[in-house]
Amino acid sequence: MELIERYGAYLAEEKHASQNTISSYLRDVTQFADYLDHTEGCGLLEADSDMVRSYMSWMQGRGKSAASVTRFLASVKSFYNYLISTGELDSNPAKGVAAAKVERKYPEILTNKEVELFLEQPQCVDAKGFRDHAMLELLYATGIRVSELISLDLDDLNLAAGFIRCESRGKERIIPLYHTAVKALQDYVKTIRPQLIADSSEQALFVNMNGERMSRQGFWKIIKHYQEMAGIQKEITPHTLRHSFAVHLLENGADLRSIQEMLGHADISSTQIYTHVVKRQLKDVYQKAHPRA
DSSP states (O other): OHHHHHHHHHHHHTSOOOHHHHHHHHHHHHHHHHHIIIIISOOGGGOOHHHHHHHHHHHHHTTOOHHHHHHHHHHHHHHHHHHHHTTSOSSOTTTTOOOOOOOOOOOOOOOHHHHHHHHTOSOTTSHHHHHHHHHHHHHHHHOOOHHHHHHOBGGGEETTTTEEEEEETTEEEEEEOOHHHHHHHHHIIIIIHHHHOSSTTOOBSSBOTTSSBOOHHHHHHHHHHHHHHHTOOSOOOHHHHHHHHHHHHHHTTOOHHHHHHHHTOSSHHHHTHHHHHHHHHHHHHHHHHOTTO
């Protein structure tokens, strides 16, 4: 365990790894150490390539995903590279071991008709209906993350100019709004929100029925409620609308850089996944529609 503790300190102090990365790597190495102790009767310093491969097979046999197995391999390779750098080992037993093939999973996308059906579900007959309608329209209009949605304050809106200001991870971005979203927000802000807020000093744009800032869990329940009402079989999450926003823009001629900026992706490679989604959809249409396909 001393080796693993020293490795954790190295990740934190020298590599400046995030807490999530450190926790994941240490957990992977600790579980491998337990496996070696109980199955191979040896410690981490005695492990060889066959033992690394055996543990990966053992993980797969217990239903671990290809992604989990691949992450373990990255963790253990990093760990043994550290031991080589400190002189504990001369070679890395994980070197040359092939990663498990990770099946690419494309994000779930709603069709235009499904989006329309979903957005029609909140009935603007009471405060909850007006609020929910405004939240869903804003989410699809901008593609922002749920964490960003519930963090919005009243002064992040500029309805006269038709945009919102969104700040996340220390960066600010301006995202335009289409007319229907602007109208939904105007109705909510002018008429409904003043009825809901518990304290006149409340800055949150969206509040729950107790007048306090909407929580992630509260919004998740709203999404699931309207999915059920709409009878849509696809699994809808707040991120589903974000993905649909991006793909629908791309299908209608928006360029990747603009979509990247609106989504707040630091790297355009994160945005390029949507080009694969569009290509896959075109292939599906071709296979179903072409008479010789």
